[in-house]
Amino acid sequence: MTADNDASCVVLVVDDDSDVCETLQTVLEVSGYRVAAAANGREALDALRRGLRPCLILLDLMMPVMNGLEFRAEQRSDPAIAAVPVVVVSGDHHVAEKATEMGLEGLAKPIDIDDLLQLVARFCGPPTEMQ
Template sequence: MTDGDQAGGLVLVVDDDLDVCETLQTVLEVSGYRVVAASNGREALMTLRSGVRPCLVLLDLMMPVMNGIEFRAEQRGDPKLAEVPVVVVSGDHGVAEKATAMGLEGLSKPIDIDDLLQVVGRFCGPPACTCGGAGE
């Protein structure tokens, strides 16, 4: 079984903005998902090539070293990585058009939490139980 094959699957967040990474990580982890982060496309490729198999990659477009478009081209060219689902997450005003041109869907920053969780749930399944809180 790979990391992405279970409830509470692993999400790879790729964004050079530390605040965005930390916010996405917190929201997803509180919601029952596991998260690993990369600050650019090259780091994300290294993570994937090390054997990490997320159920979804949340990919920013504008990053130093290797941007999201370059990452996607490399990812699609590698048969071992090509099938890992990717959703573009960007503050670019043309995010929907750019994502569509890449064969992907996109979420605009600032990200609506409900939209984020709906997309992640579609690719990763339901989150792991975060039971045990007050009122349980």
């Protein structure tokens, strides 16, 4: 991410599956959003603690190093980053229930692109104009 990025329009994708991460990044960038990515919860926390303030975090649940539940607990305990919105994105058949238990919304994989873009627009506003 470059220094001139407006952090308010950055979506942070946290997923250990590089194909999922790249697909989400491509869809969001083509739609006009900026994207940062992390392969696990630890990387995401490190980026947030270095000052990244995305408009939304798309969080996978099952990841090595630090899973989504562990990430969310750490995020909520840190006042500097606790308010950053999070949506759970998971292939777990019970993603809606698990997200609700975490006090979050959930999107099931495979992700419907229209649902994803509506969700991101709700949290981040409309995408920037394509140049």
